[in-house]
Amino acid sequence: MSMKPTEPHRLREAWILCFLLGCIMLNYPFIHIFNKADTLLGIPVLVLYLLVGWPVSILIIWFFSLQLGRSDDDTGRRDRGAP
């Protein structure tokens, strides 16, 4: 998969979007979808949702931090070079 280095400000907007999405998916009413007494594969649905959703969000952060590594290498260096 080829990833195009993204501009820093677009990345930042993506961060904010992910943050908001995370907040929404962890709260009412979204979480209400999974708040059921059923089990799936022997595990309560809500527990399963959280135990799967959590690593997924970590994966997303990881993915973005890779992007940061690409696009921010330049700006990072420039930042450090500033007086």
Added chain:
Amino acid sequence: MISVKLVALVTLGYLGLLFLVAYYADRKHEQGKSLISNPTIYSLSLAVYCTSWTFYGSVGRAATIGLDFLTIYLGPTLIAFAWWFLLRRMVRISKEQNITTIADFVSSRYGKSAYMGGLVTIFSVVGIMPYIALQLKAVSQTFDLLTLPPPQRSEGLGHYLPQLPQTLDTAFIIALTLALFGVLFGARNLDASERHEGMVAAIALESIIKLVAFLAVGLFVTYGLFDGFTDIFGQFLHDFPERIHLLLIDTEQIPYITWFSLTFISMMAFMFLPRQFHIMVIENSDESHIRQAMWRFPLYAFAINLFVLPVALGGLLLNGGDTSQADYFVLSLPMQTGHYWLGMFAFVGGLSAAAGMVMISSVALATMVLNQLITPLILKFRIVVDNYYLILLNLKRLAIFVVVFLGYLFYRAIGESYALVNMGLISFIAATQFAPGLIGGLYWRRATRKGAATGLILGFLVWFYTLIIPSFVRSGWLHSAILEEGLFGIRLLRPLELFGLSGFDIWSHSLFWTLFFNIGAFLTLSLLTAPDEREREQAEKFVGVYTGSLLPKERQRISRAPSILEFVDLMSKFIGEKQAHAAIADYLGDREATIDQHGSLSEYELPNLKRFTERTLAGSVGAAAASIIVENYLSTRGSRMEKVFDIFGSVTLSRTSSREQLSVLYEAARVVASGAPLQTIFDNILELLIQQFKFDLVVIRLLDQDSMTLTVRSQKGMSSEHFGHSARKLTMETTIGEVFLTNQAIVVNDTDELKDKPQTSQIVHREGILSFAHAPITMEGEPIGVLSAFSKSVRGIFTEEFVELFTSLASQVGVAWRNNQQTRDLIAAREQQKEMEIAKTIQLSLLPQATPRIEGISLAGLCVPAREVGGDYYDYLERADGNLDLVVADVSGHNVGSALIMAETRTFIRARASKLDAPDQVLDALNRFFYDDLTQAELFITLVYIRFQPETGNLVYASAGHNPPLVYRHASGTIDRLDAEGLILGVRPEVTFDCCRDRLEPGDVLLMFTDGLTEAENRAGEFFGEERLVQMLIDNRHLQPQELIETLLQQLRLFTGSQNFRDDISLVVMKRES
């Protein structure tokens, strides 16, 4: 059950191991290697967030209340999305400002306010008390759990050491041990940067231990005691179907609002708990580590929570649903099943979790107490101590103990009645109170100290009222009436239903009201109040940390400034001599160029040194205290920071000053170029200076060559005998003299500091001058005068930029002076040229105006002077006897003198020649007449004189050293030279001239010329020469004389390659017609 000795030994051994790791890391750091400067260690150190609350409390929460234990870790996972801009910004600012704690951070943001710092410190200490209490409770209870049989557990350590007083329980010993280690890790010395590599290394190791321990217990319970996740869930749902709420939210105990509140609180707590701030921001060694930590820490949190639910449910299953020991299932399950070593390992894990938190918290809080409370107080009451360093160090150690024991007191007061998680949440909401002022301060320039402080105070009061008061009631300290009937019996003031807000859980209720008042006051007061100057400056540094400041750079100077050494002494007092010297060496290293010949920094550099000193001290004592220290120090010396008068008016200095400078310079250049008289130009430039910069007096002095003094040429502003009128001698005793002699501008921004020139000093003081500047007026780099400006109203008026401008203006004055000189020269030259033109006109009029018309001959003549006037002359004279006299003469030189002699020659010939019979007599008479004049003028004349008889064609001629005329013989087609002996006129008084005869036959051509013709040079330096002339005469013999002359000149120009000739050229051509 494990023997108490073993547990004590393992505990101390483990703490000892941590200490060794820390010690090793510190040693490596001193050698310049960093063990901790990598993203992995950084991420692990952030896991200090996971305390014994996580280790024990989560399971307890999961077993009793339900899934909301997860929110404490989901919050930080969410906020991790914001780290790249929020956390990175905090780290960047802290590094730039040498921030030491969160209190320091807030205080710095709001104008380095000691008051603000103190406020945050007090609230932090109070707010963290329950949290430390939680750790002490967890460790002491697990210690007892591990070592005592159930009946004696309430006796604690007293069971083994009955001689101990009753009040000293296990928690006390634990508190003492942890405080001691806190001192060892965090306060062995006062670090200038407040970074503790050793402590961070120990924390990272602890994070690994507690994770491994918890995973071990989790795996043991899940796969050892049960058959995996599905087995536990299945059994649980089968055995306790009524407890299905533990696996759901939106239950009675966890409504959605609680879920949301807890997520939010933990986000804020993760960012703003003092120890989190310390480990994330202060101990961060590289901003780029944040990028890795953003996903590594959430991964850690996920891992440590993975088995919480299985352990909790497993514990319930194994204990028949009994929740009384739910907080310690992690430890009790291995013990219950006889796996003592796993229990021991779990204990060490829990100890790690607690010890890490207590150490970092106590060190961070102690630093805060020291920097934000004690030091400002010492400074405020001016307690004079010889060695602040030792005092401060010991106070810091003491503060660590105090912080830990405050936690112990809280534990004793209410610890027994609260579950672990509930105690922690009280602290979390306390930390949340820092969020508005801090986040607002990071992004909002308008946020003011008054707003932030009021918000914080209100937030904490409400926090205390809605959380601490209820906990006091629960522990029996206060009567429950206040909960039920409200303060003073006012029902609206019931702490758990404040202002009638009911139906909320205690956390959401408290969170709402604290933030309502906190944010409300923060926003309102920030909008209503204006930040003072210092706040504005700091706000700019925080908000504009990436963009650079939008405010004009503040210009300051220090009056009676301390020397570099004095600054070093000041620093030594607080951070020790070694560090002070290292710091200053580092600072001066980059600035060698700015050190002047006296070994001190320039006036403009000193405020920077002051700022540097402040920053260095801030790393040790916090920004507020550092600023007080430096201000106090300066004020006791009588030094003062003075704002530099913004000489360019309201326009900001840093970015647009060049434009302002340019406009003034442009105006000056316009004045100079105006072509006005010099005096007007001088006056106008001075007028411009006065208008633009409001000086009291400006003067131009120029060197008077005769008296060798600098005399006043123009002055504007106040009238002053001493400044405005008097001349200055060229000595080094006056500043003006020095400026001229050294050709260097001198600026005195404070005349009080003028010591080495008593004469100047005296005059200056008599006139009430506060500051002045002189710049040399130069012409081609050499000084010709001095431009001076004086101010009676402002000290420190002359900034670096202004001096630059002032020097440029002085050189403009020089340009005006030079222009004036050149104009004068030019006028003189023009006048001379005009005279020459006149002379030329006169001279040309002396040459024959027309050629005589004589039958049988045609005649033409021409004189081309090399300059305006020349020494060549030719003439035709028609004699009464019908003869025609032809003269060609060449006076040496091409100047006016030559022209005069030529005119005189003409006059003489015209007057006398008709009376003389033969050409040789004419020459003889000429020589006699001119000898004296020519000798005197050092000139001489060559001349050829021919008398021609038109009827016969006979010629009589004589020559005075002149080029022999040429004759073209029509009959033979050859050329003859009319050679006659005779010396140049003006060489000897008595000369004999030959008189020769010849004859022109019809068709013959006579050519008389001056040496300007034959000696004309081409580019190669060759003469035109007689040969070429002869050839040309032959070639063009058929031409009429006028045409012949024109052709000759044309050929000559072709030969020389130039329009003008270097010497005068005269030609006379006569042709006898056939």
